[in-house]
Amino acid sequence: MTSFTSHLTALQSSASRHPSAPAFQITTKSGCNGGSVAWVLISYHDFLRDVDLAAKYWSNTLSAIPTKAVVGMWLAGMDYSDVVHIYGISRAGYIPQLFSLRLPNPTVVAELLERARAQALIYDRTFESVVHEFPLRVHTACSLDDMSAFAPAYLPPLQDPVSKEELVFIFHTSGSTSGSPKLVRCNYVWLESMLSKSAQICIPQSPNRQDVCTWMGSMCHIAQSFMLMGAIQHGSCTIQPTRIDFSSEELADMISRCRLNRLHQFATFLTVHIRHARQNPKLLSVLRSLDTLLYSGLPLGSEEEEFGYSNSLPLRNLFGSTECGAMLISEGGSDRSARFLRPLNGVHYEFMPISPPTNASAHVSANSQLAEMVIMSDSPDCPDMALRQSSDGHFHTGDLFQEVSPGKYVSRGRNDDWIKSLNSLRCDTRSIEDNVRSTCGDLVQECVVVGTGRPSPTLFVEPATDMDHELLKREIVRRTRLFHSRRYLHERITSVDFIVVVKQKSLPRTATKGNIRRQAVEEAYKQELDEIYGVED
Template sequence: MSCTTHLTVLSEKASLFPTAPAFLVPELSSDGDKVQTWQPISYSQFFDDVELTARYWAAKLAELQLPRHAVVGMWLSGMTYVDLLHIYGMARAGYVPQLFSLRLPNPEVIYELLHRAKAQALVYDVSFDEIVTDSPLPKFVAVHPHIADVDDSIPLPLLSDEVNLDDTAMIFHTSGSTSGSPKLVPCSYRWLKAIIDKAAHVSKPLRSGQQDVTVWMGSMCHIAQTFMLIGALQYGFCTIQPSKISFSSDELLDMVHRCRLNRLNQFATYLGMHLKNSRKDPKLLAVLQGLDEVLYAGLTLAREEEEWAFQNGILLRNLFGNTECGAMLLSIGGKDEDSSYLRPIEGTSYDFRPTDPVSEDDAAHENVNARLLELVIRSDSGDCPDSSLRQADGHYHTGDLFLEVQEGCYIFRGRDDDWIKSENSLRCDTKAIEDNVRAMCGSLITECIVVGNGRPSPVLFVEPQGNVDAERLKKDIIRRTRHFHSRRYLHERITSTAFVIVVPRGTLPRTATKGNIRRRAVEEQFKAELDQIYGVAA
């Protein structure tokens, strides 16, 4: 049957809003520090560029005699308009993009994931030209195709072609490594249709008779920006490509004044920076107060920043999601705490199932008296991920825990496993790091724990065996664990002694009965030391 996809959405909106700007792309100063101007790209130009890029890849891959629907690995930053053209263009040419971001820099892991997905070619960013010389697959650099280089008579699949809803449309990967490698997240056309429906709900227009303007949130090789762009396209929004994802408050002001930005969506870590700066900058605060929506995702916003926003009339909205399902829960948005409570997005089929009695850690540290609930995505929900990711009961258990504070309203209370999220909201498997340290350095340490929630990278705390020289111990740990970390995402690596902290035996806070080290308590007890490591001003 025919199916709504991101490509059919683009085709329809390019006909409806041909001259409206779909993107504003920055032109940077010679030193790359400042945006000189923002160049508009219309919906019709975006559509034409995707068609051109699709014909470029159709011709290139025809040389390999690849069948339609073959998987093609795409190792890109996902941060630029040209990256987007390659991703959409590859799908338009009839192939299945397998998306890797530059945050996974180890080619061996890339090759393993390509093999597991049965990929038949690799497209990669030019920055990796020197390290993909041993690629097991035919490889192509992701260059910007030009009209002169492309035969416009090359046929493309009809957008109205019928598809099997259970066929794979694209492949993502979990943002954290499990057993040294991310997991494949195959995404079917049925799943994609559900994502489009949910994105339509999240991105409902806020300006009557005017174009909403939003901003690029993250890499198109991950689900967050993929989801947000699908929502933006459905309503003919304009999306600003910033100079970098962690853009400065000055650039935010520029986007509001020159680009008419009215909907700010960012990961909580980066939004927190603007909120912090607004305490000292009345102009920035006034701009934040004037936005129609300030949507954050990926992590929980620091309580003091959230309170500052509420007290100062900033219209916050919280979006909760993951790679496997896209966005799942959304707050109604507003200026008070009740407006921040999360609710399932319309059209979904979710359960909130009680877990075992409140954990000892939560009870001791958070004073949680209510029972924790795990979010479960039912098999009859269109966004329930591939069967390979579901549990034995056929449903997808997220591992995300919540408290129900009002009927149908929830607040996030962390995960039931050993993951933390880095500042850009990518997951880090702390248990895998700890297990490796114990295996490789068991004769050197008595205990260890990894922390760094909301930070750029993890930090390892260790309690040593006996009296040892701390610097020597740090070097030994880095040396013994070097191979393990070479295979991990950049945001999961510990490769410098600066990110290893040695404390006396028995120093790390533990639970009363089982003696388990309390990760959250370590974060709080050693906040000053962590701030110093990451260069955070007091």
């Protein structure tokens, strides 16, 4: 397998080998062509040209800032121009610090920029009204036409890093701790591991055909950044859908008109297509024809998984995190063992046995041996020292597994109070519960936050007062508003619609300590949660 120093050298290599091959298929502004979506092809040659253009523009615009400085980028991450800006800032010699629109609080963004010692911010026009208060240089993420009009002709040669310990990206954890995400500082050792792992995952089944895959999520989060690195290395094409949770009709359109052969999607969205395929033999046949249905973020529901394997759908489960990118992959295939996870090549993980936790998010028998996946310090994808455990220097993921055969694992939830939302971003439920207890202790006897696989969390409350339930919910929202204003959109509870008041002592609890069982609440109130989130049967 070809080795690349960075995402930029990977792009240069593919543009040299496949200049005319499409790197992207991008939806047009009108979005319609006889009632269907229209896509425009962007070749690898043009992609590299646009990245170089962005590098020239930003080198000139940020000329007062030294190279290797951190530059914040507050973008949607869903458009081709966002990819060009991110890669262009890298090509100009700066370190992108990536924020998505899901973190809309300017105070938190300003704090994170200061923590990373960023010297400038490039922002989406959405934030025009708030960024000018920031104590650093701010610039709008402009169009390619605008960059072309003002970019100089000269672009310095691409420089290798002096040391592989140099920073190349700064991401942020997808959930908030103490009111703010953590910085995920990424160096060239980490980046080369991402390139190696993404290349493994994206190997084409046929060397005589260009792979075409779906855009997975925001480029400001690790999932799409990681998958794009894999696509670039193999000269594959990435399709931009009209939205990340695109319809089954649009999926069929991408397969027939855009030659899509690899569906990359978060499990929550793939579930919708599988459910439709159960009622639609034509869609089932179309899904079966793909080379892979790769999903990540959450496990598939048991019914969808069983249906998929029994109907020969090419399912592959990819397990990863912001800190480490992809870590485990299932083999794929139709037999039961094909769904088991194994570590990717070139890494060093240990699965350390633990005692069965009371808050694990999956059912396990009393005698099941659970193990936490730990990224060892000598593994090239082990994240920055600030994220590792001080006692041993390793990165403890908090993710639990059961070894079902030598080197093969099944996910068994987490060893903490974090849950994953609809788009696989994390949410610290304990911090929300603790805030409710501290601000509403006179109103709430006990509470629990649920919402695995949902767009946002829901709070269940056992009241400590006879207050009218609607008044109680409004008062909880009022008292906790400041706390939630600092969190990602997928972590917030800002409407009474996402608060459920139940009878005292009615929530399911453990027999020994009497702790509320989060997963049991999810199951017991599934119908009510489906109604809250507008889920149709």
